Amino acid sequence: DQQVKQNSPSLSVQEGRISILNCDYTNSMFDYFLWYKKYPAEGPTFLISISSIKDKNEDGRFTVFLNKSAKHLSLHIVPSQPGDSAVYFCAAADNAGNNRKLIWGLGTSLAVNP
């Protein structure tokens, strides 16, 4: 039972255009959501996060939108650059008790073409 779902395994976008990566979740108790980027042979790198009390967070070219009623969040990258090509993971924070762990989606591989 995948609590965090990234239904698109891959996405291809032209340089300069917008990349939209989607993520759905099932557990309404999640209170914090994060996006990580992962290059081959490297660990995941934190990109941007959003608290469940907000619906938008922006950091430079990256914006995350949260729709709590739909249990859906999305990451927008504008404009997309070839260096953005990587696997993007959506993660949700499960803060049950004192055990703070991240529940991850399967990832979306983004290819930004020059």
Next chain:
Amino acid sequence: ETGVTQSPTHLIKTRGQQVTLRCSSQSGHNTVSWYQQALGQGPQFIFQYYREEENGRGNFPPRFSGLQFPNYSSELNVNALELDDSALYLCASSDGGRGYGYTFGSGTRLTVV
């Protein structure tokens, strides 16, 4: 400030053997989490250590065990290795604060044959 360092980077073991993976956490971080990432999957939470005590565990059998040392470095031990244990093992450290600012290492690629 140094990041998270994991060793070894690659490892090949035979089914039934035991393995120890090591992680040096980022300076100032007192919390370490371990994740298993199988091919084509997202990372799966194994367990977390805070100030040398395990304070959370995912759905992994007892043959997965760990330690955290006074300098907050950590070990992941896996006994009686199975073929399905082949994966990338990621260590992440944080300062234990309210945020989720985990810093990940590059991982150890374990292959069980």
